[in-house]
Amino acid sequence: MEKKVIYIEGTSDTDNGNLRTAFSKLFEKELKGRMPQVIMGDGKEQTIDKFLTKPLAANERRFLLIDSDQPLLDDTKQRLIKEIKDRKVNKKQDATAENVYYMVQEAEAWILSQPDILQYVGFKVSSVPKCHASEISKPSLVLSDVYRKSGKHYHKVSEFVKVFPLLDTTMLKKDFKEFDSLIDALQ
Numbered sequence: 561m562e563k564k565v566i567y568i569e570g571t572s573d574t575d576n577g578n579l580r581t582a583f584s585k586l587f588e589k590e591l592k593g594r595m596p597q598v599i600m601g602d603g604k605e606q607t608i609d610k611f612l613t614k615p616l617a618a619n620e621r622r623f624l625l626i627d628s629d630q631p632l633l634d635d636t637k638q639r640l641i642k643e644i645k646d647r648k649v650n651k652k653q654d655a656t657a658e659n660v661y662y663m664v665q666e667a668e669a670w671i672l673s674q675p676d677i678l679q680y681v682g683f684k685v686s687s688v689p690k691c692h693a694s695e696i697s698k699p700s701l702v703l704s705d706v707y708r709k710s711g712k713h714y715h716k717v718s719e720f721v722k723v724f725p726l727l728d729t730t731m732l733k734k735d736f737k738e739f740d741s742l743i744d745a746l747q
Contacts, residue, residue, distance in 0.1 A: 564597070566624070570600045570607075572601070579717060587743075587746070590746075594747060609649060612655065615652050625663060627667065632738065641655050641657060664694040665694065665696065666699045671724060686709075
């Protein structure tokens with residue numbers, strides 16, 4: 561039987577909250593009974609290196625989910641994948657369009673795409689940009705501003721893990737092609 565493993569950019573440290581659990585809760589909405597093993601890879605570079613170099617288990621199918629840190633057009637995705645492929649490391653896994661996926665531009669864009677969730681948990685959402693969330697440069701800074709204007713402080717782990725699992729995956733699949741493709745690949 562095939563074992564699916566996904567390496568995700570984000571801290572594996574659980575002192576401020578558990579990102580692995582937050583991602584698992586979100587994925588479970590779509591993949592209940594078919595959940596991949598979720599491995600938080602720490603920083604972007606470390607996550608990519610772990611994805612490429614960790615020895616593959618028997619029947620393992622491996623995926624990578626990282627921030628794009630920029631708008632993601634088709635040619636941009638191919639260029640970013642090529643940059644990963646060109647790394648000079650002892651590869652056990654190659655990077656392809658079928659196993660590399662992006663949070664466009666950061667995972668916080670997924671949260672900003674659903675201001676109703678932020679409003680539900682008590683945030684003032686009037687400062688959320690009206691454009692598509694994938695067009696927001698540095699979504700983590702915009703989300704931090706939403707928190708500040710609501711009298712709270714945004715922490716990339718402790719606050720993120722409270723809101724992220726509440727997201728509507730049906731809407732995420734509709735709003736983010738990368739998320740939809742990732743869910744399809746993980747099924």
